[in-house]
Amino acid sequence: MSTAVPTDGPIPRGGGREAIATAAREVFQERGYHGASIRDIARRAGLSLSALYYWHPSKQDLLAALIQENTLDYFRRCDEALAGVGDDPATRLAALVGATVLYRVERQTESNISNREWRNLEPEHAERLKELRVKASTIWSDIVDAGVAQGVFHCDDPVDARRAAQAACNAIAEWYRPEGAVTTDELIDHYVKIVLRIVDHRIS
Amino acid sequence: MSTAVPTDGPIPRGGGREAIATAAREVFQERGYHGASIRDIARRAGLSLSALYYWHPSKQDLLAALIQENTLDYFRRCDEALAGVGDDPATRLAALVGATVLYRVERQTESNISNREWRNLEPEHAERLKELRVKASTIWSDIVDAGVAQGVFHCDDPVDARRAAQAACNAIAEWYRPEGAVTTDELIDHYVKIVLRIVDHRIS
Amino acid sequence: MSTAVPTDGPIPRGGGREAIATAAREVFQERGYHGASIRDIARRAGLSLSALYYWHPSKQDLLAALIQENTLDYFRRCDEALAGVGDDPATRLAALVGATVLYRVERQTESNISNREWRNLEPEHAERLKELRVKASTIWSDIVDAGVAQGVFHCDDPVDARRAAQAACNAIAEWYRPEGAVTTDELIDHYVKIVLRIVDHRIS
Amino acid sequence: MSTAVPTDGPIPRGGGREAIATAAREVFQERGYHGASIRDIARRAGLSLSALYYWHPSKQDLLAALIQENTLDYFRRCDEALAGVGDDPATRLAALVGATVLYRVERQTESNISNREWRNLEPEHAERLKELRVKASTIWSDIVDAGVAQGVFHCDDPVDARRAAQAACNAIAEWYRPEGAVTTDELIDHYVKIVLRIVDHRIS
């Protein structure tokens, strides 16, 4: 049933581990963690159920691996975007919004899983990945706080402003459809403006 | 196992129907639609499984009923808030934000179910309740569009602004904890300001 | 698939609970606890898998229930046998051997389960049923110790004697075949003599 | 994951074959044949699953090999014990009991596997090893029968006596704990006396 060459077998998307990850991402997004069946995932990956268990000890573990991977990938993109933009909080915030919107659009599935399925992590995994959640907030609040401290962001409620900004950007992954009219650049432009207004960015 | 009088069961929360609704809301919020078992719901309502089926023909129907009920309740609150505030878009938007924030805080469970579980409605129910989703957007966009038309909201992207505003307000139900420091009034105040900045409200 | 009358449905051996117990006893004896599949048990009981779970929360629980039931039944028989035989240790020991041999022969399946499957009880059940194990020894050692104290049993190792006697009687359930030549009465007679020799019963 | 040299694995117990045998014995004793997983055995042997299959074609085969090995080892000990003790049935029986008790104590795991897992041999292996079972009885019955024939064993039921004696000795492997108070010599002494009483050994 399987051909001899491992790199080119009946598995559609590459080696077992990656095929599973891809399939799992799709199924988790479509039906949610509890609605997704491990059989569906295996079937979509073109693998047997047991092959899936060869790579991941449990459905829960698979979810955790996915969330971790996604989040680290998002951080990488943020770090890159923030790397060469200097110290100005507004510029930095704009870069962060740009990276985030881009991630929500280009990695829509991954975004939705990360945004929605955190709550389905069982305590041990939740504990282990807690720092990632914290960092996902800190990336934003560090910049917002700096802007407030430097007197360029005038919002009197930096915490809620940060929450609002993140929520607005995260929501993109829920409604965005690639066939829509707006280009990604326009979208980024819109959201940069919106977020800068949320933090009440004024130069004077 | 339980006596005949429904108010006399393990967790007496009123007659069967209401006890089920309350229990279902709790369980759906805690574990999500697919993670919730109809047995858990019946148990928490202090009723037998069969009693639950007397009131609701299926789990899916129960979810639909809950979502419908929640949404209509939210609309009622919005209508009341908007009833006597006149025509000024900024005032109306402030009233809408106030009603929404209040609902997210006072009806946190209901908010989360409505926000999260729409996607788990099967086509027939989704179709039937579609107009509610539309109206939930229209309430906001009507006001935003009016403000833009009247030249008091200066955002050049009213659709994204509306989405951002709604997303920010909806997210409150996810993070809000009653034992926190902020009062509800402060919260409303913050979010009214944030949303008015999102739509770029300026009088001049 | 099922007829309307519950007392006379497709279930072969009476109500669900009893049908399951009977089937479980058979399957556990034939293949052992781990070798027995809950599907086999349900099939043999003429019930669906789910019906089995209606009556017993788990396979482990089913085993525990069986062992408990068997052991209590055995105790009942011992108590009856010892009720009217007076105080003489030899007479009492003979009565106990008689009851035990009879139980091993008439309740062969139950005997084998009790003898073999104790070790497969998980800690919580093992703990709960521990006192039964203790009593199963005490029934014997009380009599043996009395005989030794009264100077009618001359063995200098009452503990090992008791163990040997019990082991000999328990083993009957392993090899006994009803179609064999010996009658039950002869068997009892043999084992009474053997056990009395094990404890070294001498009147002088 | 393990290096090429088998003596260098996680639990080095000699070459592959012996490591497997040792691990299998432990796991079979702890959980029984059906409760034992071939993966547990491989893991405990510090070998890969495939390595295990290199040495034994199947789990069933592994069990059969173990039982055969154990039984032949027991026979070897019996033969040695009986080699130089002359023709007196009582002396010979005492030697046999001595060898058996010693084996049950020194080879407790092996004893328990042999005693408990015979029933899990599939027909082909059971058939092949049948003669071993027969010999295990014959060793005893030859001596008992000789004693009866020579008028030194007075039991009128030599078959049941033999069964009782064997059962008593076999049971030692179930309850014996090395940290207990009795020495092996005392234990042998006790059981020799018990068995001689079982066969009703009297010189006069």
Add this chain to the structure above:
DNA sequence: CATGAATGAGTATTCATTCAT
């Protein structure tokens, strides 16, 4: 000798749902 990757049949258990009463 030994491995990593894979499989298909099987495991115990839970699911939403039904139905006679």
Add this chain to the structure above:
DNA sequence: AATGAATGAATACTCATTCAT
């Protein structure tokens, strides 16, 4: 208005085993 007993299909997961290398 409610129940106890049952079902069939699905659940996540494990099993002994295989095979190309």
